[in-house]
Amino acid sequence: MTLTQTTTADFHSVIAYPLHGNCYLNITSECTLRCGFCPKYKRSWEIQSYDLRLHREPTVDEVLAALGDPTRYQEVVFCGLGEPTVRYPEVLAIARAIKQAGGRVRLNTDGLASLREGRDVSAELAEVIDRASISMNAHNEAVYIRHTRPRLEGAYAAMLDFASRAQQAGIDVTLTAIDGLEGVDVAACERIATEMGLKFRRRVLDQVG
Ligand code: SF4
Numbered sequence: 001m002t003l004t005q006t007t008t009a010d011f012h013s014v015i016a017y018p019l020h021g022n023c024y025l026n027i028t029s030e031c032t033l034r035c036g037f038c039p040k041y042k043r044s045w046e047i048q049s050y051d052l053r054l055h056r057e058p059t060v061d062e063v064l065a066a067l068g069d070p071t072r073y074q075e076v077v078f079c080g081l082g083e084p085t086v087r088y089p090e091v092l093a094i095a096r097a098i099k100q101a102g103g104r105v106r107l108n109t110d111g112l113a114s115l116r117e118g119r120d121v122s123a124e125l126a127e128v129i130d131r132a133s134i135s136m137n138a139h140n141e142a143v144y145i146r147h148t149r150p151r152l153e154g155a156y157a158a159m160l161d162f163a164s165r166a167q168q169a170g171i172d173v174t175l176t177a178i179d180g181l182e183g184v185d186v187a188a189c190e191r192i193a194t195e196m197g198l199k200f201r202r203r204v205l206d207q208v209g
Helices: 060-067 084-100 113-117 122-126 141-148 155-169 186-195
Strands: 016-019 022-025 076-078 105-109 131-135 172-178 199-203
Touching (some): 022 060, 060 084, 076 084, 084 105, 084 113, 084 122, 113 155, 122 155, 131 155, 172 186, 186 199
Parallel strands (some): 022 076, 076 105, 105 131, 131 172
């Protein structure tokens, strides 16, 4: 990648940024969730010195141009201050192009793509996604709702169901929860992940990974 920013007159946002040997793609600011801990609700769009505010959503071609050769990175990761799969067709198109170019793809997601699309999309995603980090966020539905304020009914169960199906479809799934959020029992989150046969990772607030 030579550029991390598009430079057209109306669009100067970071849509591809290198970090930890990976390249992260920032394709939308829209979310299914409205997490109380989200930096954007504190009007802070800067993550590890990258300004992730988008003035418009980049096209598939713009994202691929900003990325360049995906094989220069360990992984290309969909991860911004928005949920990538709200642009589901674009995620598939970008990921497919990366795979065809020999890259590896990780999806950092709320795990609600199937709920939002109204059908099970895990097998379709497994064709183009190698790994997924899914924000579990809490050890039960009540705490999950308190922190993430989902726009859709049944989000917690749908997220866990998606995680399980995605793993069965061949995606290497890791559930994540953030250390230090009030009422979140991270050890209990890890137990649930383990019982489901999934990996688990503690996250640090506001740190991209
Ligand atoms: S899913 Fe991520 S980007 Fe969306 S509101 Fe929650 S923390 Fe913010």
